[in-house]
Amino acid sequence: MLTKKVEEICNRQIEREGYSSNLYLAMASWAENKGLPGIAEWFYTQSDEERMHMLKFIKYVNERGGKAVLPAFSKPPVKFKDVGEAFKEVLKHEQFVSASINEVLAMAIKENDYATSNWIQWFVNEQVEEESNAQLILDKIELAGPGGLYFLDRDIMSLRAVATQPGQA
Ligand SMILES: [Fe+2]
Numbered sequence: 477m478l479t480k481k482v483e484e485i486c487n488r489q490i491e492r493e494g495y496s497s498n499l500y501l502a503m504a505s506w507a508e509n510k511g512l513p514g515i516a517e518w519f520y521t522q523s524d525e526e527r528m529h530m531l532k533f534i535k536y537v538n539e540r541g542g543k544a545v546l547p548a549f550s551k552p553p554v555k556f557k558d559v560g561e562a563f564k565e566v567l568k569h570e571q572f573v574s575a576s577i578n579e580v581l582a583m584a585i586k587e588n589d590y591a592t593s594n595w596i597q598w599f600v601n602e603q604v605e606e607e608s609n610a611q612l613i614l615d616k617i618e619l620a621g622p623g624g625l626y627f628l629d630r631d632i633m634s635l636r637a638v639a640t641q642p643g644q645a
Pocket residue numbers: 493496525526529573
């Protein structure tokens with residue numbers, strides 16, 4: 477059974493994963509309206525993954541005798557300066573989420589909850605990937621330069637395929 481404090485911090489993470497999903501959905505919609513279908517698809521896929529993260533937390537909390545609570549989500553931004561700025565925002569957001577996951581782990585250890593400490597390791601590893609994927613795309617944006625947006629839009633999904641190969645996911 478989860479302690480109250482672990483239950484609370486897991487519920488906080490449900491909100492953060494759900495917000496991440498909405499943030500990337502907003503970015504997908506923005507990119508789609510900008511005539512960037514590849515980048516939009518990358519964000520739609522990312523949004524689905526974040527929803528899956530939220531579901532993992534919901535199911536875990538309920539499975540461990542806690543109560544998962546769905547919060548209200550704050551409204552994500554509607555527009556972004558350009559693709560580079562959007563991905564800078566992704567990296568910043570993922571760094572925030574990594575810190576947040578570390579806090580869940582720290583709380584689990586403090587509460588002697590070794591099951592949660594063990595369970596949360598998947599997210600610790602996932603965050604390493606998330607930050608590295610965002611950085612990879614930022615590097616490509618810089619490499620491609622202002623004229624390279626067409627190619628980035630065309631090829632961005634193949635970067636995701638590489639980044640999620642077995643053993644790297
Ligand atoms: Fe996530």
